Amino acid sequence: MPELPEVESVRRQLAPRLVGRSVLDVTYESQDRFEGLERVGGTRVLDVRRRGKYLLAHLSGAPTGTVDRELVMHLGMTGSFRFRGEPAPVGGTAWTPDAYVRATFTLDDGVLDFRDVRRFGRLTVVPAGHYDGIATLAALGPEPLSDDFDAEVFARALARSRAPVKTLLLNQRLVAGVGNIYADEALWRARINPRARRVGPARAQRLWRALREVLTEAIEREGTTFRDYRMVNGESGRNADFLVAYGQEGKPCPRCGDPLRKITLGGRGTTYCPRCQRR
Structure with missing residues (x-):
């Protein structure tokens, strides 16, 4: 399962591509680990942070006047994000979706797929800063590379x-x-x-x-x-x-x-x- 360095590396590549982008639509499999994704369409990504092994995308309220939300993302054992059609590493081919794509985010400038072979990944929308329904996130200790880790x-x-x-x-x-x-x-x-x-x-x-x-x-x-x-x-x-x-x-x-x-x-x-x- 990806740990802090892996999740932070994913965040560093996702954030520049997502912050400021509008999410036009989301399609996804119906499964217990996906909750509230229907509320992502029409929002704008304000920030992408990491907390422990979780990624947190701060979303503007949609429609206007509603509270901001957060898309809480956990890669599980085999989860990964790829921008569709992006150039691949040397020797590879550009990413195209396959049978293991579980969720797709249509942005104003491209398409982001969440691929997860074993379906242990999690995508959940919550009011910004409210993690009571995600016990492992709510109870996290300090970040080891922060000043809070005394x-x-x-x-x-x-x-x-x-x-x-x-x-x-x-x-x-x-x-x-x-x-x-x-x-x-x-x-x-x-x-x-x-x-x-x-x-x-x-x-x-x-x-x-x-x-x-x-x-x-x-x-x-x-x-x-x-x-x-x-x-x-x-x-x-x-x-x-x-x-x-x-x-x-x-x-x-x-x-x-x-x-x-x-x-x-x-x-x-x-x-x-x-x-x-x-x-």
Whole structure:
């Protein structure tokens, strides 16, 4: 599932193309994960933001006089946005719709398709700023690359809990947007065992710093692609070649040379170095 760097990379390509554009019409499949899309037609896109793993498009009120709305977008496992007929990456062909297009937005200057093979993506329209009906969005913790992500507050939250530290990172309440890939990477960099239930102030500071570092680096490389994730221009992220923990089980640890080990923690595959990452 795309995490913060992947979603931010999509946002950076969508925003310049959508902000200021009018949405003339929307066609979409009838499914539980699409709600209120009939209210998007006739609006204008005022802004495109990211919150955790969600994209938020602020829409003008339509008709005039109604409250502004937001289109809340979640890519799920296989969701992607493509502008129809756009030039493709080198060696590819321009995008044309296929059987996996689930929603189509007709703009005043083009057509944007939302493609989702496995149908886990979500498109929901809400009054601007009102996320009560989307529990995971409403309960998100601070953005890890913002000033709201305070190292001391983070350390105190870790000290209060006795849950495994990786489980805390994935629940989105402690910090927003971190998933399996970047939790493994940050814990390796901070030398913390993912099963650790006690993380003192010094290790918490290392983890706080490691989270910010690995996310920043992944954004610079436009995210991690293994199979499904693509940016709006159809290109893959370039971060996969730089991963040192996630998906590297059995390979030598870049720090000590011991084989990396994979376990299941909270139902998620977790890779770490038994020697470097002590409890």
